[in-house]
Amino acid sequence: MNDSSDDRSIPRAFEPSGSSDGRSEPLTTPSDWPLFYHTARNMTLAQLTGIVERRLRHAVVPRLPIDFDSRYERLIPAELVARTGPVQRNLTRIRRSLSDAKRDHSRNLASEAAAGEFTFIGRTISFGDEIDWDHEKLDEFPLLWRLKLQSFEHLEWLVLGDERSSSDDSIRSTFEPQILSWASENPIGERQYLRRSWIPHSVSLRILNWSRYAAWCEEDGSDSVSESVYEAIYKNALFLENHVEYEIDGNHLIENAIALIMAGVLFDHHDTGWTEKGVDILEQAAETQFLADGGHFERSPMYHIMVLRRYITAHDLLTETGRPSETIRETAERALGFLAEVSEPGVGIPLLNDAVRGEQLEAGSCLAYGASCSLDREAVQLDHPGGSGYQMISSAGGTMLIDVGDVGPAHLPAHSHNDHLSLLLWIDGTQVLADTGVYDYGGNERRQYSRSVRSHNTVQYADAEPIPIGGSYLMGRRTAVDVLKRGANGVEAKYSRNTTLGPRYEHRREVVATGSGWKVADSVQSDEADEYTVRYHFHPSIDVREANALGQEFVVHADGSELARFGFTGGSDHRLVRTPYFERFGREQDRPSIEVTSDSGTDICTRVDVVQRDDTDA
Known part of the structure; x- marks a missing residue:
């Protein structure tokens, strides 16, 4: 494990932008100005007015001759x-x-x-x-x-x-x-x-x-x-009652609500109104922040556990004090169902968008906490059109997850990544393809890399980002995924990058279950001829080796045993490289990755074949 500040494994294209620690996003980098525009353009009126009010309080209150404390x-x-x-x-x-x-x-x-x-x-x-x-x-x-x-x-x-x-x-x-x-x-x-x-x-x-x-x-x-x-x-x-974070929304607002409920229950003898205010916020958030499959709209499993835990706590405290909320209960039960679907037993949550391990309850503990508070998790469908966009495709004893949803709420890009049509893979309970995680939230190279398309198991056209990113939390003009067809054995989807700045292109990906694994077909079309790269990032516990001198097939090992083979057709260059992995805040590990490059207009087909083992080999 590498815990040093050496960034050599991160491409030099990702130079720091804005603040180095995530404290602010100063307007000092001209390349970021369009990002500020698009970030602000997508904000709600409540967010914009709240930010102005917060900045005025910050600047004016300390100068007033009034003892607010x-x-x-x-x-x-x-x-x-x-x-x-x-x-x-x-x-x-x-x-x-x-x-x-x-x-x-x-x-x-x-x-x-x-x-x-x-x-x-x-x-x-x-x-x-x-x-x-x-x-x-x-x-x-x-x-x-x-x-x-x-x-x-x-x-x-x-x-x-x-x-x-x-x-x-x-x-x-x-x-x-x-x-x-x-x-x-x-x-x-x-x-x-x-x-x-x-x-x-x-x-x-x-x-x-x-x-x-x-x-x-x-x-x-x-x-x-x-x-x-x-x-x-x-x-x-x-x-807190006077400083609820309506202008930030998302998980912050839910944390505000549960704190008000906790304080209201603790000081129930006094007529504070905090419990009622907290319940109102949670019930409104249940309508605006949760998707049809029970997932939280920031689309980070880590933050999903964070907000789910707060809904479970609210349900428990309100039930204990004789003020149960049906909306809060139903939201928690649906969110428990989502967590159960996206978590892999023995592995935990996938590190989608801003997510790491060790910061929240483990998935199994969160599910157990819900059960201990008399909540029954609801059966949900991950392929719901109004859901998070995570499609699970099972084959040959494994599961491949493809992300065909939006990167996150347009007005709240803070924890969103450029992970359009990205893949994750588990075989026999072992994580094979993994997302990158997060090192920290500073506007630095590691932050830029973890949010970039380059760090995800998907396609990058030239050196373009599907959505421009910068600073700690900025995002430019959005592009949405369009699902073309979907079924139990596969899915096909696409997105188009149409912008006045940078290249325009369309990426189409189809994932289909085969008898022995999966087939992934990638196609990139653009008016300008350029290369595109398909990347597959493996979990650090996985060993990857070239199977032949041509470099068109790679053997994947786990715990010393052959687990699967990745074969490619249509690529002009096949490389086995090392890239960073941030499973926990502040920690960096090295891991193997495969990069396959081709010209736009030429498809790349990936075939993943699971190696079937006898029970005696397990």
Whole structure:
């Protein structure tokens, strides 16, 4: 594994654009100006006005001679009453859904954090006895690192690792002062407050983690946390109520909603209206953010698990307190069905679009969590015309997934990739063809590469991107996939790149199940004669070798045994290369990839034949 900053395996065509850490997208690169135009053009009015309002607050509030922090504190009831029972019972259900390995890992991370060492997205800061909320490295690391620290993610490690016991008193004596330290050192309205300590997304996660920590502390009948902790939770909820991220939408809005529900349930004695507001947001999001097959519209399995977990939690808390929502229940059950369909047993979620492992619940744990909250997953059809666009084609003991859907919602391109007509492949439970994953969200070379067509198992015409990309999250003029025919044994689809800037072309791909595997036929048509390249990226555990000197056939091995053969017709150049793979944030691995090049107008046909083994060979 390569954890260094060496980018040699990433093509030099992907130069950094904009901010290097994903904090902002400055208008400094002329090549990105059209991307800003198309990104803004696709936004909703609520998004645009919300962004303007947020920027005005960020610029104006710190300069006003008003103590906004004190104003929020004066709204906290003098006699604050908290009810942790529903949160405790929900926490128990989540914890018991986790694997022993996951709980062990959470305990280890919590112990490291208690010792002052915090590791997020592959980067570590050793704070020692006290957290420096403005540590110099925080400006060097991606913004996501700061968000995780400000969210108190280490408290989630603690409460998911194990039930509360008296032996945890030393850890509690470390973590509780951190909450009080944060509350005293991060006032609302300070300079950069909306981009540091009071980012609404981190406020939402902080409410969840502080509330669960408070409930965890009382699990064994111990004394409750100090009144100051509950006051801090209440103050954060007051702030969030006024800063719901309608302008961002997507998973952020769902995180806002569940935090309001959690705080509303915790402080049910008080007439806050937070639960009702959170339910309204989730019910609206159920209509606008979920597709016909139950998938989340950002089309990232990782973010699907994130939002699904929040719907399960909302269902559980609302049912516990006698306020169930039929819409939330139905959305969760359909989303559970989608997760079950796209997850491979023993492998987990495919890393489609922005997705990595280790950041969310494992697929099996999420399904178990839903079942523990009395949710029955709904049977869904992945080939639904209004769904995510993932078609599963089974053959010879394996499954090939082809993406014939949109890259994501037009108004929310942040987590979308150029993965038009891309393929994934599993054989006998082993992942063979894999997507690339994500290194981080900075506007750097790794970010550009992971979003590019080059990093996916599809076709690239010349050096063009189907949709221009830049910065951390920008996308240009969209192109949509058109499904020409679809059936249980195959699918044919195409997309066209029609733009005033760059080449125009059409890519057509047909995938058909054969008796021994699959056949993939690619055709590219363009007014300008140029080459196109078909790429197949393998999982790092797979070994690929040339089968003959001509280089038109490759042998795929897994665990030392031959698994399949990839054969090609129609290509003029066949290469076995090494490319990067980002299975977890901040980590890079090397893996084999096949590249086949041909002139436009000449088809490339790929035949994947599974090697049948006797049971004695398994």
